[in-house]
Amino acid sequence: MRRRARPVALAALALALAGAGCSNGGSVTLVDATPECHAGRRLAVLAQAVPTAAYVPCIADEDSPWRFTSLTVEEGRARLSLVYIDPSGRSARVQLTRTCDTGGATPQAPVANEPDVEHFRRLPTLSPRLAGVDYAEFDGGCVTTEFDLPRDADASERLLDLDTTVALYPRTQLSAELDREYHLELDAPPDAT
Amino acid sequence: MPGRTLESRFVLPSVTRTTRTGRRRRPSGEAPPLPRPINASGRFYLSMTGLVLVLWALIMAFEPAFVAMTRGDVAVLEAIAELRTEAGTSVMKTVSHLGDEWVVRVLRWGTVLALLAFRRFRHLLVYLFVTLLVAAVVSVAAVAIGRMRPLGVEVLGDWSGYAHPSQPVAALGMSLIGILYTLVPAGRPRNLGKWLAGIPIALLIAARLYLAVDHPTDVLASLVVGMAVPVVLFRLFTPTEVWPVTYHRHGRSAHLDVGGRRGRAIISALDQQLGLNVISVEPFALEGSAGSTPLRIMVAGEEGEEPTKLFGKLYASSHLRADQWYKFGRAIAYGRLEDEGLFTSVRRLVEYEDYLLRLFRDAGLSTPEPLGFVEITPEREYLIVTEFMSGAVELGRAEVDDDVIDDAMAVVRRMWDVGLAHRDIKPANILVRDGSILLIDVAFATVRPTPWRQAVDLANMMLCLALRSSPERVYERALLVFTPEEVAEAFAATRSVTIPSQSRAWLRTDGRDLLKRFRQLAPERRPISIQHWSWRRFGLVGSVLLAIGVVISLGLALLGAAGLQ
Numbered sequence: 183m184r185r186r187a188r189p190v191a192l193a194a195l196a197l198a199l200a201g202a203g204c205s206n207g208g209s210v211t212l213v214d215a216t217p218e219c220h221a222g223r224r225l226a227v228l229a230q231a232v233p234t235a236a237y238v239p240c241i242a243d244e245d246s247p248w249r250f251t252s253l254t255v256e257e258g259r260a261r262l263s264l265v266y267i268d269p270s271g272r273s274a275r276v277q278l279t280r281t282c283d284t285g286g287a288t289p290q291a292p293v294a295n296e297p298d299v300e301h302f303r304r305l306p307t308l309s310p311r312l313a314g315v316d317y318a319e320f321d322g323g324c325v326t327t328e329f330d331l332p333r334d335a336d337a338s339e340r341l342l343d344l345d346t347t348v349a350l351y352p353r354t355q356l357s358a359e360l361d362r363e364y365h366l367e368l369d370a371p372p373d374a375t
Numbered sequence: 376m377p378g379r380t381l382e383s384r385f386v387l388p389s390v391t392r393t394t395r396t397g398r399r400r401r402p403s404g405e406a407p408p409l410p411r412p413i414n415a416s417g418r419f420y421l422s423m424t425g426l427v428l429v430l431w432a433l434i435m436a437f438e439p440a441f442v443a444m445t446r447g448d449v450a451v452l453e454a455i456a457e458l459r460t461e462a463g464t465s466v467m468k469t470v471s472h473l474g475d476e477w478v479v480r481v482l483r484w485g486t487v488l489a490l491l492a493f494r495r496f497r498h499l500l501v502y503l504f505v506t507l508l509v510a511a512v513v514s515v516a517a518v519a520i521g522r523m524r525p526l527g528v529e530v531l532g533d534w535s536g537y538a539h540p541s542q543p544v545a546a547l548g549m550s551l552i553g554i555l556y557t558l559v560p561a562g563r564p565r566n567l568g569k570w571l572a573g574i575p576i577a578l579l580i581a582a583r584l585y586l587a588v589d590h591p592t593d594v595l596a597s598l599v600v601g602m603a604v605p606v607v608l609f610r611l612f613t614p615t616e617v618w619p620v621t622y623h624r625h626g627r628s629a630h631l632d633v634g635g636r637r638g639r640a641i642i643s644a645l646d647q648q649l650g651l652n653v654i655s656v657e658p659f660a661l662e663g664s665a666g667s668t669p670l671r672i673m674v675a676g677e678e679g680e681e682p683t684k685l686f687g688k689l690y691a692s693s694h695l696r697a698d699q700w701y702k703f704g705r706a707i708a709y710g711r712l713e714d715e716g717l718f719t720s721v722r723r724l725v726e727y728e729d730y731l732l733r734l735f736r737d738a739g740l741s742t743p744e745p746l747g748f749v750e751i752t753p754e755r756e757y758l759i760v761t762e763f764m765s766g767a768v769e770l771g772r773a774e775v776d777d778d779v780i781d782d783a784m785a786v787v788r789r790m791w792d793v794g795l796a797h798r799d800i801k802p803a804n805i806l807v808r809d810g811s812i813l814l815i816d817v818a819f820a821t822v823r824p825t826p827w828r829q830a831v832d833l834a835n836m837m838l839c840l841a842l843r844s845s846p847e848r849v850y851e852r853a854l855l856v857f858t859p860e861e862v863a864e865a866f867a868a869t870r871s872v873t874i875p876s877q878s879r880a881w882l883r884t885d886g887r888d889l890l891k892r893f894r895q896l897a898p899e900r901r902p903i904s905i906q907h908w909s910w911r912r913f914g915l916v917g918s919v920l921l922a923i924g925v926v927i928s929l930g931l932a933l934l935g936a937a938g939l940q
Binding site: 224230365 | 524536
């Protein structure tokens with residue numbers, strides 16, 4: 183019995199350690215939890231975090247050099263963490279909240295297909311690192327993308343990669359697709375109580 | 376062999392003038408006397424765990440299964456939502472705080488501190504392990520399944536993370552089960568505790584379903600992961616029969632409870648394996664033994680005769696592990712003390728003691744007559760049975776005259792001559808009967824010992840005798856069978872660590888510095904070092920330091936995962 187219990191204990195310990203890594207949002211993940219840009223349970227929980235938001239951030243390009251590492255979601259906020267594929271310390275954090283403070287940020291050109299989204303950028307640090315925040319403000323919500331990159335020749339290119347990796351998914355589209363699949367509404371009517 | 380019975384073909388030990396009930400071979404497939412306790416409820420919990428795993432596999436692999444489960448769940452939640460009232464919502468929001476992190480943290484730290492205070496380290500380790508495991512399983516499953524909060528029903532309560540399995544329910548359930556299985560004694564108190572623990576769990580589940588924070592299947596799965604799985608693990612790693620939770624101490628904590636299932640298993644094993652008609656089994660002289668549970672066994676005598684007393688020593692894997700850790704600690708502190716080998720299993724330990732009892736007797740040394748040993752739980756628990764030394768008294772209570780001292784010296788001399796060392800000579804292991812010395816507890820004796828170990832045996836025997844007489848007298852009698860140089864070697868080899876703890880305690884109480892006095896009486900000899908430095912010891916010390924560092928770092932990193940930070 184003791185001989186049988188040992189492998190079980192070791193396997194459990196391995197699972198515990200792996201799970202701890204997973205739960206801490208580290209780079210060790212046992213499962214792919216990427217919130218891709220199509221209607222599904224992961225995108226639904228993001229949308230539930232900020233029920234007023236007209237858009238939900240999602241990962242549009244799974245082959246991007248920016249890799250999704252973890253998702254933290256709670257009532258009022260959802261956060262996606264990404265790291266660049268090489269180990270040079272490039273990281274980014276995408277956060278959905280109800281509001282954001284764009285004061286002092288520079289307006290950016292609108293993006294095609296997102297006419298009702300206003301874009302801003304704040305770049306407080308240019309050297310020795312390129313660090314800043316992009317804002318996408320829309321009805322009932324805001325997505326902030328914080329980035330921190332070493333200032334070398336390809337920093338701008340990496341920033342462009344980040345732009346194409348993270349996209350905004352319209353809530354109306356998500357709601358319609360969930361309704362079609364589950365026959366359930368994403369945004370339930372407010373209860374009388 | 377016509378006309379010969381088995382009884383006449385095989386001669387039994389003389390001590391067994393007891394009623395023999397006829398041995399019975401356990402057929403293949405029949406459970407041992409004390410099987411490991413995964414009983415009916417354990418099997419039920421394991422089945423539930425299996426069901427949850429199947430459910431998880433289904434909803435991850437087949438989207439239609441996930442959709443169907445979600446629609447079913449939401450139908451239930453919609454029915455519950457029909458019952459919502461303003462006052463009810465207010466109450467349920469308050470009740471839902473039972474699942475708050477601070478509640479779980481208080482429960483868990485309270486458990487950890489209580490386990491430390493009661494020095495229940497085995498339970499503590501298992502508790503931390505199970506806590507981490509449950510946290511990890513919940514975390515991995517939640518990310519893998521990625522379930523949203525209920526759709527189609529307004530979610531009224533606070534939430535974070537994925538919905539399935541319900542992390543707050545699993546965390547509270549695990550915390551309460553942990554308290555029950557590490558701090559509450561088994562039986563009535565624990566059964567009552569289970570009902571009490573059910574109240575906050577039921578309230579939390581009711582609140583979370585009312586507020587539509589979780590789906591019904593979220594809380595069901597978390598009940599299995601947070602409560603059923605821990606119950607099975609606690610039963611597996613801290614079975615009550617071996618690691619009982621008690622608050623009244625009989626002897627040392629190493630001693631096993633020989634009542635209940637174990638008591639019945641012992642009687643059954645003695646009947647079936649040694650053919651003894653046992654009347655009673657009770658703990659005996661616990662204070663003198665830390666490495667096993669000593670027992671007095673009453674066996675029905677032959678017709679018209681009084682019952683016979685037998686002596687038993689119950690060994691379990693806990694005793695084996697304690698011995699292994701003890702020797703590991705000594706190897707770190709002193710290097711390998713020449714002949715301290717490790718036993719690899721309880722069976723080996725008992726086999727060895729049985730063999731040594733017979734070897735001592737073959738050498739003409741007085742030790743209890745062995746009757747063999749019985750298996751209680753394969754590879755985990757064995758009971759060795761010997762004659763009960765009736766009429767013998769421990770050296771500590773015996774009158775020690777010259778005859779006794781001479782006999783004791785002759786016993787040591789005989790061990791030297793035949794190549795044996797007892798290795799645990801202390802007052803509790805030396806009995807006196809009719810002026811003769813009897814040695815008991817030979818489990819840790821060794822054959823072909825080192826000269827150093829033989830010398831230590833002599834010194835320990837002389838110290839025991841001097842405690843009941845005087846060092847001068849013992850020294851004088853010792854010189855009848857040992858040379859002054861041999862006695863000098865014995866006390867040059869002796870240190871505090873080589874003297875059994877019982878003897879050390881008695882020496883402290885006695886007040887006389889017997890060791891010093893013996894060294895004065897014997898010819899001068901430089902102390903023999905017991906520190907042995909080797910590459911093995913360097914490696915061992917380095918590995919231990921490294922392991923401590925890793926454990927501390929890992930422990931700090933995992934405290935958060937276990938809900939303790």
